[in-house]
Amino acid sequence: MAAAYLLGLFFIFGLAQGGVFNPEPAVIEDLPDFQSSRIVAGWPAVEGQIPYQGSLRMVNNAGGVSSCGCSLIHNKWVLTAAHCLANRITFVVRFGLTNLTRPEVIVESPNKYIHPEYDEIRAGVQTADLALVGLEQEISYSNNVQPSRLMSSDQKNFNFAGVRMIVSGFGRTDDLWNGGAASEILLWTLQRGVSNEECLSWYPGSQVIKDETICAGYYDNPSQSSCQGDSGGPLTIEDADGKRTQVGIVSFGSNAGCNSPWPSGYVRPGHYHDWFTEVTGIDFDWISNENKPDSEEDSSSAESDESSEEAQKVHVVNY
Numbered sequence: 523m524a525a526a527y528l529l530g531l532f533f534i535f536g537l538a539q540g541g542v543f544n545p546e547p548a549v550i551e552d553l554p555d556f557q558s559s560r561i562v563a564g565w566p567a568v569e570g571q572i573p574y575q576g577s578l579r580m581v582n583n584a585g586g587v588s589s590c591g592c593s594l595i596h597n598k599w600v601l602t603a604a605h606c607l608a609n610r611i612t613f614v615v616r617f618g619l620t621n622l623t624r625p626e627v628i629v630e631s632p633n634k635y636i637h638p639e640y641d642e643i644r645a646g647v648q649t650a651d652l653a654l655v656g657l658e659q660e661i662s663y664s665n666n667v668q669p670s671r672l673m674s675s676d677q678k679n680f681n682f683a684g685v686r687m688i689v690s691g692f693g694r695t696d697d698l699w700n701g702g703a704a705s706e707i708l709l710w711t712l713q714r715g716v717s718n719e720e721c722l723s724w725y726p727g728s729q730v731i732k733d734e735t736i737c738a739g740y741y742d743n744p745s746q747s748s749c750q751g752d753s754g755g756p757l758t759i760e761d762a763d764g765k766r767t768q769v770g771i772v773s774f775g776s777n778a779g780c781n782s783p784w785p786s787g788y789v790r791p792g793h794y795h796d797w798f799t800e801v802t803g804i805d806f807d808w809i810s811n812e813n814k815p816d817s818e819e820d821s822s823s824a825e826s827d828e829s830s831e832e833a834q835k836v837h838v839v840n841y
């Protein structure tokens with residue numbers, strides 16, 4: 523377990539060219555940045571399949587450019603991870619795309635709103651890893667551009683263990699240190715919800731995994747995962763009413779690698795509706811069906827024992 527803790531967590535997002543990966547084991551409060559990336563063990567999305575998915579480009583004071591995922595929640599508001607916007611000064615979002623070179627919409631904005639519980643100066647992995655980009659012009663909706671429905675406040679503490687999920691993004695299909703190349707194509711892959719208790723067994727001693735966190739691991743292939751560059755993108759479920767609901771914002775993963783069985787961490791937007799309304803003046807909350815999404819908790823429990831055992835077998839290695 524101690525070895526598992528030392529493996530720690532890393533950001534799943536991008537850094538401008540010239541970033542250097544620290545090969546030493548990292549704890550969750552002291553982690554390096556990474557270059558842009560994409561979903562591991564995923565499939566190409568078709569037009570209109572994930573109409574809320576966006577690509578976010580960030581520019582810092584030195585002119586360095588990095589990338590993240592994001593989701594459209596209103597025609598003037600974009601949701602992403604706080605660490606994507608931290609210490610950046612301007613942002614370009616693209617929507618209505620399955621290929622980065624052919625978006626329906628490209629909008630630039632300097633308007634960032636980082637959650638007040640996130641320390642932008644310190645950056646690093648934190649629980650309240652969410653932020654908004656405010657657009658100065660409205661994005662028109664179309665078949666390929668639609669807002670994401672956020673987890674409702676009454677779903678915020680639901681145990682999604684065993685629930686089938688989808689995570690999507692533009693990035694690497696392999697770990698940065700395995701030579702995975704970035705892609706122009708939007709990819710998606712399946713995930714299985716992991717309880718916070720099981721997640722903490724993979725990351726014992728974590729101070730980041732709290733009620734506001736949702737964890738997810740591979741569904742039926744151990745390589746299925748979000749990866750560097752997917753941060754800020756959406757984790758969704760098919761809800762009880764048959765519609766897609768965004769239950770997570772891609773935030774962190776293990777430095778054991780994107781191809782490892784370690785679960786990744788996401789921010790639960792259901793905990794932050796008051797802040798969304800305070801910033802935007804819009805109430806994104808809604809009344810969800812009492813029938814929660816079907817889970818596969820029995821199989822998940824069996825996998826929990828197996829995964830905990832696997833965690834004890836992993837040793838610290840240099841990448």
